[in-house]
Amino acid sequence: MSLKRSSVQYTPSYITLLCLLCNREKAEVEETLKRIQAHKGVIATIVVNAEGIPIRTTLDNSTTVQYAGLLHQLIMKARSTVRDIDPQNDLTFLRIRSKKHEIMVAPDKEYLLIVIQNPCE
Amino acid sequence: MEIIYVYTRKRSEFGRPCSFSDRPAKVNVDIPPDPSMASDFVLRNPVDSYVQHTSDMSEHEVNTERVEVESRGVNHVEGGWPKDINPQEVEQTIRFRKKVEKDEHYINTITHLGTLMEHCVKQNNAINIYEEYFGEEEVAEVEDEPPSAKTINVIRDPNITKRTATHLSWHPDTCKKLAVAYSSLEFQQNTKDMSFDSYIWDLENPNKPELVLKPSSPLVSLEYNPKDSHVLVGGCYNGQMAYWDTRKGGLPVEVSTVEVSHRDPVYGAIWLQSKTGTECFSASTDGQVLWWDIRKLSEPTETLVLDVTRKGLLENALGAVTLEFEPTMPTKFMVGTEQGIVIACNRKAKTPPEKITSTYSGHHGPVYALARNPFYPKIFLTVGDWTARIWSEETKESSIMWTKYHLSYLTDGCWSTVRPAVFFTTRSDGTLDVWDFLFKQNDPSLSLKVCDEPLSSLRLQDNGCVVGCGSKLGTVTLLEISSGLCTLQRNEKTLATAVRVLWAASRCLRLKERARSEAQETEVEEKPVESPHEVLNRARREFFEVIEVELQRRAQAETQRLPSLFQVKDCVGEEAAAQGEESQLLKDKEEEEEEKDAAKEP
Numbered sequence: 001m002s003l004k005r006s007s008v009q010y011t012p013s014y015i016t017l018l019c020l021l022c023n024r025e026k027a028e029v030e031e032t033l034k035r036i037q038a039h040k041g042v043i044a045t046i047v048v049n050a051e052g053i054p055i056r057t058t059l060d061n062s063t064t065v066q067y068a069g070l071l072h073q074l075i076m077k078a079r080s081t082v083r084d085i086d087p088q089n090d091l092t093f094l095r096i097r098s099k100k101h102e103i104m105v106a107p108d109k110e111y112l113l114i115v116i117q118n119p120c121e
Numbered sequence: 122m123e124i125i126y127v128y129t130r131k132r133s134e135f136g137r138p139c140s141f142s143d144r145p146a147k148v149n150v151d152i153p154p155d156p157s158m159a160s161d162f163v164l165r166n167p168v169d170s171y172v173q174h175t176s177d178m179s180e181h182e183v184n185t186e187r188v189e190v191e192s193r194g195v196n197h198v199e200g201g202w203p204k205d206i207n208p209q210e211v212e213q214t215i216r217f218r219k220k221v222e223k224d225e226h227y228i229n230t231i232t233h234l235g236t237l238m239e240h241c242v243k244q245n246n247a248i249n250i251y252e253e254y255f256g257e258e259e260v261a262e263v264e265d266e267p268p269s270a271k272t273i274n275v276i277r278d279p280n281i282t283k284r285t286a287t288h289l290s291w292h293p294d295t296c297k298k299l300a301v302a303y304s305s306l307e308f309q310q311n312t313k314d315m316s317f318d319s320y321i322w323d324l325e326n327p328n329k330p331e332l333v334l335k336p337s338s339p340l341v342s343l344e345y346n347p348k349d350s351h352v353l354v355g356g357c358y359n360g361q362m363a364y365w366d367t368r369k370g371g372l373p374v375e376v377s378t379v380e381v382s383h384r385d386p387v388y389g390a391i392w393l394q395s396k397t398g399t400e401c402f403s404a405s406t407d408g409q410v411l412w413w414d415i416r417k418l419s420e421p422t423e424t425l426v427l428d429v430t431r432k433g434l435l436e437n438a439l440g441a442v443t444l445e446f447e448p449t450m451p452t453k454f455m456v457g458t459e460q461g462i463v464i465a466c467n468r469k470a471k472t473p474p475e476k477i478t479s480t481y482s483g484h485h486g487p488v489y490a491l492a493r494n495p496f497y498p499k500i501f502l503t504v505g506d507w508t509a510r511i512w513s514e515e516t517k518e519s520s521i522m523w524t525k526y527h528l529s530y531l532t533d534g535c536w537s538t539v540r541p542a543v544f545f546t547t548r549s550d551g552t553l554d555v556w557d558f559l560f561k562q563n564d565p566s567l568s569l570k571v572c573d574e575p576l577s578s579l580r581l582q583d584n585g586c587v588v589g590c591g592s593k594l595g596t597v598t599l600l601e602i603s604s605g606l607c608t609l610q611r612n613e614k615t616l617a618t619a620v621r622v623l624w625a626a627s628r629c630l631r632l633k634e635r636a637r638s639e640a641q642e643t644e645v646e647e648k649p650v651e652s653p654h655e656v657l658n659r660a661r662r663e664f665f666e667v668i669e670v671e672l673q674r675r676a677q678a679e680t681q682r683l684p685s686l687f688q689v690k691d692c693v694g695e696e697a698a699a700q701g702e703e704s705q706l707l708k709d710k711e712e713e714e715e716e717k718d719a720a721k722e723p
Contacts, residue, residue: 029228029232033235035239036242039242041245108234110227110230117242
């Protein structure tokens with residue numbers, strides 16, 4: 001649900017309403033991330049912005065920054081590859097499967113959602 | 122330097138202003154034309170002349186200096202925080218994060234990405250697409266694949282004057298590190314700028330050694346301690362022993378005193394199995410084998426003089442070129458000497474003369490390598506002069522098998538650690554040979570030219586797949602052998618045991634043959650009635666007959682090769698027996714010739 005910014009007076013009650021709504025949406029985000037983290041095999045969840053600043057992470061800072069930096073570059077390269085082949089196309093998701101676990105990256109223009117999962121069967 | 126021109130000037134005349142003066146033109150030389158000389162020339166008409174309107178060019182070449190490139194990494198610890206926020210301040214970062222989380226765009230994006238991500242996560246959990254679908258399949262027979270090896274890495278001596286890589290030792294645990302001893306073994310060829318260093322290389326970085334070992338004299342042999350992977354012992358060119366601890370840097374922790382060390386380069390240094398893990402022994406061409414305890418290198422704990430006459434005299438001693446020790450038999454060891462004899466010794470004998478248990482001779486030159494088969498310790502391999510020989514401890518007269526005489530010296534050899542029938546040898550024409558005597562006995566099953574200069578040392582990694590060869594110019598080449606040569610074939614062990622049994626059988630056959638031909642010899646001596654000429658003819662005829670039979674048999678053997686292994690082995694046995702016979706016949710012929718000469722004299 002998006003808030004329409006029309007000419008409105010910021011009365012205290014209005015602000016409270018806005019806060020409630022924001023919180024609810026923020027709660028939605030929280031809930032989504034918590035749900036992802038709770039799935040079987042998920043080791044870590046990281047949200048990074050375009051500058052490489054980790055917004056939310058379940059790992060320690062140094063590892064997060066390492067992942068952020070490296071995956072950002074990889075996403076740029078993958079995206080440019082996809083677009084070079086077909087300019088109408090765009091990158092929606094990237095999955096890297098390694099011996100130990102799988103790294104999944106959902107890119108966006110400004111943010112990156114990174115999930116590391118251990119697909120143990 | 123010759124003085125060609127002397128220019129003198131009075132000191133008072135220096136610095137004087139020049140005084141120029143005008144002078145009218147003066148004719149110095151006047152040579153009038155001499156028309157008589159024109160008769161020496163012929164008028165030429167037409168004259169070819171060319172004109173080219175280009176600028177004058179000159180050729181010039183420039184070679185830029187080689188740039189040394191070093192890779193370095195930058196550790197970026199924090200993300201790209203905006204300027205006003207100090208990343209160390211926890212409050213500020215939290216505030217920034219909270220601000221971002223409130224952003225509408227963020228919320229939308231994350232919700233969208235979240236659903237996408239969840240789909241994939243659930244997918245992963247639902248089914249594992251990389252699972253084994255067809256169960257444990259029988260691995261296909263790889264016999265069709267021809268044996269091959271490829272170079273995986275080349276490590277060069279970083280010094281300008283190249284030295285020979287005389288000894289290689291793999292790190293006992295990881296096999297990612299290689300210790301290489303560099304020295305120049307040419308007699309008195311040490312130039313002043315030759316460095317004494319030896320290196321430990323990490324295979325991840327072949328351009329720069331991981332650790333530089335700085336002995337006081339170049340190292341000829343170097344070995345990692347199998348119990349403690351930080352400790353190495355090295356034998357120096359001047360006979361001293363030194364040991365290093367890699368945690369303590371490149372200088373030796375202790376060096377043995379010169380008076381009690383060897384007097385010649387230490388060609389073999391091996392660690393012993395002991396509770397403390399600090400004992401080692403060394404051998405050198407000065408004829409001694411010395412035992413050392415690393416903790417006290419000021420004097421050896423025990424000495425043995427390699428005197429085959431068992432008198433313990435240093436003058437009679439044979440110079441040792443290689444040492445062999447098998448941890449499963451801690452009291453016995455073997456020494457290969459310069460004179461081509463292999464001496465088997467027992468350390469625990471009561472008196473020094475008894476320490477030398479037996480000798481095996483068969484090589485024409487120094488025995489450069491000596492190795493026991495890891496699967497059958499009674500069988501050992503020696504490499505020297507132009508052949509490699511396989512011996513059995515019980516057979517003391519000669520080797521049970523030998524390769525043909527090559528065109529170049531064989532410099533080093535070792536058994537494969539995984540396959541009982543495979544061994545490797547290096548030659549001085551830069552070739553590495555891989556022999557598989559269950560498959561082919563006359564030729565190596567793989568012969569690779571590694572480099573143009575002679576190969577000086579060889580070492581196989583414990584997994585049996587990677588072999589390192591050191592060359593005369595200090596280049597260490599690492600080769601990976603194809604899996605056919607480094608995985609145990611199914612019935613290989615049984616076949617190898619069968620081969621051993623056959624060798625023993627062929628030995629018995631040969632002994633019988635020898636006994637029989639000796640009996641024949643005595644027969645020949647007893648009938649001098651035949652004239653010497655007839656005897657000679659007869660011997661010649663018999664000789665050629667045997668050769669013909671042999672050739673036929675060999676041709677047969679070639680056509681029916683692998684499947685009937687036992688048959689082939691029988692042929693080998695017979696060949697050996699026939700060879701014995703041939704040599705006996707040759708001897709007969711020679712003796713008869715001698716008899717003839719003797720008969721002629723009176």
